[in-house]
Amino acid sequence: MTTEHLDLESWTCPVPLRDSPTVLLGHGAGGRLSADLVEHLFVPSFGGDASALADAAVVDAGGARVAMSTDSFVVRPRWFPGGNIGALAVNGTVNDLAMVGATPLYLTTGFIVEEGLEVDELGRIASALGAAAALAGVRVVAGDTKVVDRGHGDGVYINTAGIGVVPDGVEIGPTRARPGDAVLVSGPIGMHGIAVLSVRDGLEFGTEIRSDCQPVTSLVSGMLSAGVDVHVLRDPTRGGVAAALNEIAASSKVGVQITERDVPVPDDVRAACGFLGLDPMVVANEGKVVAFVAESDAERALQAMRADPRGAGATRIGTVTDDHPGVVVARTGIGGTRVVDLPLGEQLPRIC
Amino acid sequence: MKYLDEFHDPDLAKRLLDEIHATVTQPWAMMEVCGGQTHTIIRNGIDQLLPDGVEMIHGPGCPVCVTPLEVIDRALAIAAEPDVIFCSFGDMIRVPGSEKDLFRIKSEGGDIRVVYSPLDAVQIARDNPDKQVVFFGIGFETTAPANAMTVYLAKKEGLTNFSMLVSHVLVPPAISTIMESPTCRVQAFLAAGHVCAVMGMRQYVPLVEQYHVPIVVTGFEPLDVLEGIRRTLVQLESGAAELDNAYPRAVTMDGNLPAQRMVLDVFDTTDRAWRGIGTIPASGWRLSDRYADFDAEARFDVADIRTEESPLCRSGEVLQGLIKPHECSAFGTSCTPRNPLGAPMVSSEGACAAYYAFRRLDAPVGAGAGGTT
Amino acid sequence: MCLGVPGKVEQIWDVEGTRMANVDFGGIRKEVCLAYVPEVEVGDYTVVHVGFAITKLDEESALETLRLFSQIGALEEEFGTPFTQ
Numbered sequence: 001m002t003t004e005h006l007d008l009e010s011w012t013c014p015v016p017l018r019d020s021p022t023v024l025l026g027h028g029a030g031g032r033l034s035a036d037l038v039e040h041l042f043v044p045s046f047g048g049d050a051s052a053l054a055d056a057a058v059v060d061a062g063g064a065r066v067a068m069s070t071d072s073f074v075v076r077p078r079w080f081p082g083g084n085i086g087a088l089a090v091n092g093t094v095n096d097l098a099m100v101g102a103t104p105l106y107l108t109t110g111f112i113v114e115e116g117l118e119v120d121e122l123g124r125i126a127s128a129l130g131a132a133a134a135l136a137g138v139r140v141v142a143g144d145t146k147v148v149d150r151g152h153g154d155g156v157y158i159n160t161a162g163i164g165v166v167p168d169g170v171e172i173g174p175t176r177a178r179p180g181d182a183v184l185v186s187g188p189i190g191m192h193g194i195a196v197l198s199v200r201d202g203l204e205f206g207t208e209i210r211s212d213c214q215p216v217t218s219l220v221s222g223m224l225s226a227g228v229d230v231h232v233l234r235d236p237t238r239g240g241v242a243a244a245l246n247e248i249a250a251s252s253k254v255g256v257q258i259t260e261r262d263v264p265v266p267d268d269v270r271a272a273c274g275f276l277g278l279d280p281m282v283v284a285n286e287g288k289v290v291a292f293v294a295e296s297d298a299e300r301a302l303q304a305m306r307a308d309p310r311g312a313g314a315t316r317i318g319t320v321t322d323d324h325p326g327v328v329v330a331r332t333g334i335g336g337t338r339v340v341d342l343p344l345g346e347q348l349p350r351i352c
Numbered sequence: 353m354k355y356l357d358e359f360h361d362p363d364l365a366k367r368l369l370d371e372i373h374a375t376v377t378q379p380w381a382m383m384e385v386c387g388g389q390t391h392t393i394i395r396n397g398i399d400q401l402l403p404d405g406v407e408m409i410h411g412p413g414c415p416v417c418v419t420p421l422e423v424i425d426r427a428l429a430i431a432a433e434p435d436v437i438f439c440s441f442g443d444m445i446r447v448p449g450s451e452k453d454l455f456r457i458k459s460e461g462g463d464i465r466v467v468y469s470p471l472d473a474v475q476i477a478r479d480n481p482d483k484q485v486v487f488f489g490i491g492f493e494t495t496a497p498a499n500a501m502t503v504y505l506a507k508k509e510g511l512t513n514f515s516m517l518v519s520h521v522l523v524p525p526a527i528s529t530i531m532e533s534p535t536c537r538v539q540a541f542l543a544a545g546h547v548c549a550v551m552g553m554r555q556y557v558p559l560v561e562q563y564h565v566p567i568v569v570t571g572f573e574p575l576d577v578l579e580g581i582r583r584t585l586v587q588l589e590s591g592a593a594e595l596d597n598a599y600p601r602a603v604t605m606d607g608n609l610p611a612q613r614m615v616l617d618v619f620d621t622t623d624r625a626w627r628g629i630g631t632i633p634a635s636g637w638r639l640s641d642r643y644a645d646f647d648a649e650a651r652f653d654v655a656d657i658r659t660e661e662s663p664l665c666r667s668g669e670v671l672q673g674l675i676k677p678h679e680c681s682a683f684g685t686s687c688t689p690r691n692p693l694g695a696p697m698v699s700s701e702g703a704c705a706a707y708y709a710f711r712r713l714d715a716p717v718g719a720g721a722g723g724t725t
Numbered sequence: 726m727c728l729g730v731p732g733k734v735e736q737i738w739d740v741e742g743t744r745m746a747n748v749d750f751g752g753i754r755k756e757v758c759l760a761y762v763p764e765v766e767v768g769d770y771t772v773v774h775v776g777f778a779i780t781k782l783d784e785e786s787a788l789e790t791l792r793l794f795s796q797i798g799a800l801e802e803e804f805g806t807p808f809t810q
Contacts (some may be wrong), residue, residue, distance in 0.1 A: 015554070050651070275755070333365075353751035492727065498776065546774060549729070602780050
């Protein structure tokens, strides 16, 4: 047998979705299984092009460049250190719009409420949602509520859809990374995912870690105002920084090299990950940006982010290369290398 | 984290690597028994940083990987029953049985819960008196004391809705089996640090004497693994074959006596089939007769489930260190983490998954022999 | 296998004859069963696996091990360059 360089395309099963006739939890986890569902089931049905999927779509609406995005929120438990499902519902969609350089303007929200949910709690969620919208500078202009039978809704599910306007001259999208680009992250990673796990049944542990749930619009507009040539933006939610980097590497057909020691992980997040056997790179974030910018603008971009309290701790973690297109490689703490893969599905704590 | 972070220090790692390079004058092949050590090696790129002739053979030290296929099938049968809450460590959720895995059972309506500790499963039993709660008690000797104490406490409390599906495996018999294999290339072992923290080092003395191989008890952080490798190489280069402790902060000759007493009370030794290897006599633990009431196999009448393994899956040869994961024709093609044929591709500690997830860019792809890393 | 992590014992209490403790792992706190480590007291470090302490961590030994690592190759540094790949 000849030795050949790895061809990633050939490594996964060519027959889509033969894994499971029923939808698995992993299909929603933001990793390879989710990508499969989108690429092989949804996009073909909607007549779209799977290769250019971004956080938000930029469409021409009567001459204006409008960004649109939608997201649904099913987080459990609904209340966790540093956040709740209501705030998440706003910031998740606001951030998706910001990732294509849009100024988020309006949101709609749909609630699917399970019969029996305490009205008090629904009120608190709505309040939190409203407060988050005000903080993010967006208005909720339309909504819908449905109630489903007890046992069919896990308390409450929320969907938000948002629109924003993309300024002229701004072209940010997942296919735009170029060799030589600097890879930046706006701050420490892993906080949201660990905060939620810490209050989940069967795994509870005591911690000061709070979700980083926040809007990152100002970080994006800060960079754009400073004249930074921003190529790609991604908020590393489900699947973490690992998923974000892999998706961009694949969309732009470039390689990404990062240095593990430069990836900012708070000590207590690292401890929690060590304790549960998780890789911080795959843990979800809800208030961070991964940015690919022109190399010459790297310093300027970092300064712009650090000037904003939401971007404290912004730092460079790597570089785009034309080596190993589609693959993300990390230099390890002790000087070796490893491939950072797209996470498979649900991240489960392990004993091994 | 104190007493953890210090053992990742890059400058100390460089010192150890330099010393390893200065020590080696010829090729050597050693086996790290423990899946956690395999994970550390691959994740940190240690195998790339070692001298070319030093080969790490990845051993069957992943309890997830070696849990027999029929035990997985029994677990799936129990988990699919109505009014059962099936609790497991995260590691086991994606391990494939003959047709499905626990994740699939969950999507079909089974109540499957990931827990951090077996005690969490007991709490679930207390909170759900109208359900039967079953805990999947797998693992090496490290995990056995936890599972033993859990059954002991459940019995003491008189819980009637809790039981355990036990499938423990033991390290020393595996080492013997590997050394007895006619194709064995292993010249030394890195013994599993936490297994030895529980059982002590004493069990390894007869192995050193019988097979005349160095056995170095090794920890799990990068510096620990490098030091274990270094000490092993020093022995190999000098022709020595001794039992050595490179993890003295956690391991003693006697081990943890209270833990040993408990496991001897709660468990009995039994022959155990290791997935991909075959039956190794006296290599497992099952619940003793005193605790038979808590045996899920009996309570759910699944002891008769017997299954054969896929001929395509060469996990046995991988687990015995006879081939590297990428030398298996199914690796990366019909067997991937998403569609695993065997357990080493599923478990995050499995050699195949480690190779896949942290794979080298220049690792050869494809079937057959030839091509070493 | 055997993800065992060192943590510091903060509080100990008894549940019907079984010793339990709050253990701090670098800011993460978890309830741990100390039944197997009767010698461990508040302030000690212990290695924890799936909610059970399996051994006391010998802090002096840990520090000694690190000290030994820092000494490795020290002689070569004085008298010549280490052999590197």
